[in-house]
Amino acid sequence: MIEMSEGMSDRTKSENDAIYGLNRLKGKRAFVTQADAFMGPATCEHFRAEGAAVFESTEIFESTESVKREIETAGDIDILVANLASENLYGKTVEELDDDSFSRAFEAMVYPLHHLVRAVVPQMKKRGQGKIIVYGSAVPLRPMSRLAAYTAARGAQISYVKSVGVELARDNIQMNLIAQNWVENPAYYPEKMQENPKFQANLSRDVPLGRLARPEEDTALAVFLASSESDFFVGQAIPFSGGWAC
Secondary structure, eight states: OEEEEESOOSSOHHHHHHHTOSOTTTTOEEEESSTTSTTHHHHHHHHHHTTOEEEEEOOOOOSHHHHHHHHHHHOOOSEEEEEOOOOOOTTOOTTTOOHHHHHHHHHHHTHHHHHHHHHHHHHHHHHTOEEEEEEEESGGGSOOTTOHHHHHHHHHHHHHHHHHHHHHHTTTEEEEEEEEOSBOOTTTSOHHHHHOHHHHHHHHHHOTTOSOBOHHHHHHHHHHHHSGGGTTOOSOEEEESTTSOO
């Protein structure tokens, strides 16, 4: 199901101006996937505050045709935000990682990305411009043990963006990925986890900045990649992890 709204959320104009900026996406139409999860809510709020009309999709895309139906409802899309998350597959050794679990990581994060890109690229090419932003992970840049399915799927996203980004650049479509980790988010870092002394110790040890990123810091990068300011960025996987991965 798609919901659309224009302008800002329920924050006041002055608060939004102070936090986010001024209309860098004015007149743009953005399509955000999994808008109710992961980086979806923060992205929708930030993009609206920057003047974009935001189409929120909560569908799970199993084919290019299923995406096309949503896109037809939304109309012309200037910005695609591929916000794709999966179940928690952390902690399984390669022996414990069954075939179905491994496949589910790709079904949640890789195949839908291809379906989405195939669905929006024709209209972007027709207009001669477009932006595609993928929320990915920094884990493939600094692999972790017992996280094979997640790392493989997120790594596939990076490779896909690098290849397709170069391909689409000739049509003035810029596709890039935010390779993030340690971003405050209830899906990955629930409040109970953040309060755990062991987690706090790990955060202090592993992240040079010694803290989680605020959601609006992450979405600020997405706004930049969605704006005309990023026109020379092509097929990049940009680390966003407080120095954890470079």
